[in-house]
Amino acid sequence: MKRVISVLIMMLLLETSLLAADKTVTVALPVQADIGQPFLVSIRSGSSLQDVSVSWQGKDSQLTTDNGVFSVLLGTDLKNAKAGKSEIRVSAMVDGEFWEHRDEIKLVAHKYPRENLTVEVEKLTPPKSLSERIKKEAELGRAAIQTNTPGSAPMLPLLRPVPGSYTSVYGKSRYFNGQFKGRHGGVDMRAPVGTPVKAAASGKVVLTGDFWFAGKCVYIDHGAGLISFYCHMSKVSKSKGDDVGRGETIGLSGKSGRVTGPHLHFSLSWRGEFFDPAPLLK
Numbered sequence: 459m460k461r462v463i464s465v466l467i468m469m470l471l472l473e474t475s476l477l478a479a480d481k482t483v484t485v486a487l488p489v490q491a492d493i494g495q496p497f498l499v500s501i502r503s504g505s506s507l508q509d510v511s512v513s514w515q516g517k518d519s520q521l522t523t524d525n526g527v528f529s530v531l532l533g534t535d536l537k538n539a540k541a542g543k544s545e546i547r548v549s550a551m552v553d554g555e556f557w558e559h560r561d562e563i564k565l566v567a568h569k570y571p572r573e574n575l576t577v578e579v580e581k582l583t584p585p586k587s588l589s590e591r592i593k594k595e596a597e598l599g600r601a602a603i604q605t606n607t608p609g610s611a612p613m614l615p616l617l618r619p620v621p622g623s624y625t626s627v628y629g630k631s632r633y634f635n636g637q638f639k640g641r642h643g644g645v646d647m648r649a650p651v652g653t654p655v656k657a658a659a660s661g662k663v664v665l666t667g668d669f670w671f672a673g674k675c676v677y678i679d680h681g682a683g684l685i686s687f688y689c690h691m692s693k694v695s696k697s698k699g700d701d702v703g704r705g706e707t708i709g710l711s712g713k714s715g716r717v718t719g720p721h722l723h724f725s726l727s728w729r730g731e732f733f734d735p736a737p738l739l740k
């Protein structure tokens with residue numbers, strides 16, 4: 459018995475030392491990705507990794523871990539991504555030495571539908587007197603989605619912020635009163651006014667506001683460049699700087715801002731690139 463145990467311990471020690479000497483870094487990423495759709499990149503190694511960072515679409519984010527796996531949710535924005543090969547770079551310090559992996563992901567076209575909406579003319583073309591306010595709010599939103607704190611991919615699937623079904627999908631080309639007004643940067647979910655809105659993942663509130671377009675809204679930083687955005691709410695119950703847990707109520711849904719009726723708009727962005735959150739929400 460004693461002999462068996464000592465052999466087992468030897469084997470364990472051997473395994474540990476083999477792992478410690480293994481400088482191999484494994485990067486798992488897709489060969490191809492649809493434009494506008496999210497994908498996961500994960501990095502693992504038997505060695506200790508430090509300063510892990512990923513560079514994609516000319517932007518980067520720093521990754522952290524607590525279980526030996528470094529992962530990041532990435533995507534491309536339908537508005538600016540082009541079909542073809544796109545470079546991805548992962549770098550780290552492996553046992554104190556710089557290590558880098560360069561790869562390519564083939565971006566392929568994805569079909570998105572068209573939507574015609576009718577809104578009040580006043581909401582379509584905001585009065586001149588509001589242009590300063592709208593400009594300021596757009597700047598705040600842009601700064602919020604550029605938040606780039608080190609982190610790792612959130613727990614998947616993400617928590618659905620409201621239980622309602624989709625009333626509009628990501629990527630729809632939108633025509634307001636017949637005028638092309640761009641692509642839908644997120645999903646809309648059915649939500650009667652007053653439905654509790656829950657954080658899709660844990661993070662930190664980086665911006666809240668009552669904006670002309672977005673209405674009452676919340677931006678949450680999940681780390682590693684990932685930001686979630688909830689808008690058209692009737693009440694916001696969190697403030698900038700608050701930590702929120704996955705599933706924690708951040709406010710109530712509503713119909714504030716430029717809307718045709720009550721719903722929750724939900725977006726996900728990596729470093730300002732809005733991609734489809736639907737595949738991540740189960």
Ligand SMILES: [Zn+2]
Binds near residue numbers: 642644645646723
């Ligand atoms: Zn929307």
